[in-house]
Amino acid sequence: MNTKIQSIISASIDVKKQILADAAMIDTIGKVVEVVTLAFQSGKKVLFCGNGGSAADAQHLAAEFSGRFYKDRKALPSEALHCNTSYLTAVANDYSYDVIYSRLVEGICEEGDVLIGLSTSGNSKNILNAFAAARDQKVITVGFTGASGGKMKEAGDYLINVPSADTPRIQESHILIGHIICELVEAKIFG
Secondary structure, three states: OHHHHHHHHHHHHHHHHHHHHOHHHHHHHHHHHHHHHHHHHOOOOEEEEEOOHHHHHHHHHHHHHHOOOOOOOOOOOEEEOOOOHHHHHHHHHHOOHHHHHHHHHHHHOOOOOEEEEEOOOOOOHHHHHHHHHHHHOOOEEEEEEOOOOOOHHHHOOEEEEOOOOOHHHHHHHHHHHHHHHHHHHHHHHHO
C-alpha cells in the first residue's frame, strides 16, 4: 500500500515538474494573470465553468476571487456558472445539457469579461458551446485542459493544457495553476 501511495504522489510531482520546465506554459499563465487582472480593474467579471470534479474546481477558484485568497480585501466579481441548480436543471431539461453554460454566457456576459473553462479532455460540449457564445460577445476565454487540449485547443483565446492524460493528475495541476493565478492577480490589484 505505501508503495502505491508513493507512486501516486510521485506521478503528481512529475506532472508539476513538467509544467515548471515548460517555458511556454509559464508564459501563458503569466498572460492569463494579466488578462484577469485587467478585467477586474476594468470592472469586468471572471466566470468559471466545468463538469463533475472540474465544476468543483471552478467553484473553488471563483470563490478565491469573490471571497479572498491571502488578503482581506473587497470581493472581486467572480462566479462558477453551475451554482444555480434551478437554472441548471431547467435548461438541461427544457433544452439540453449542452447549452447550460452558453445560455448563461449570452445572458450575463459582456465584452471584456473572462470565461475560464475547465475540462480534462478539452472536449466538453457545454464548455465548447460556452466558448463559442463568448467569442460572439467578445468575452476572453481560457481553457484549462489535459495534454491534448482536445477541441478547446482551437476554441479559446488561451490554453493551459496540463501535460498528462490522467484526470486526477490534470485536476491537481488545474488547482495549482488556478491558485497561482489567484495569488498573483490579488497581489497585482491589492498590493
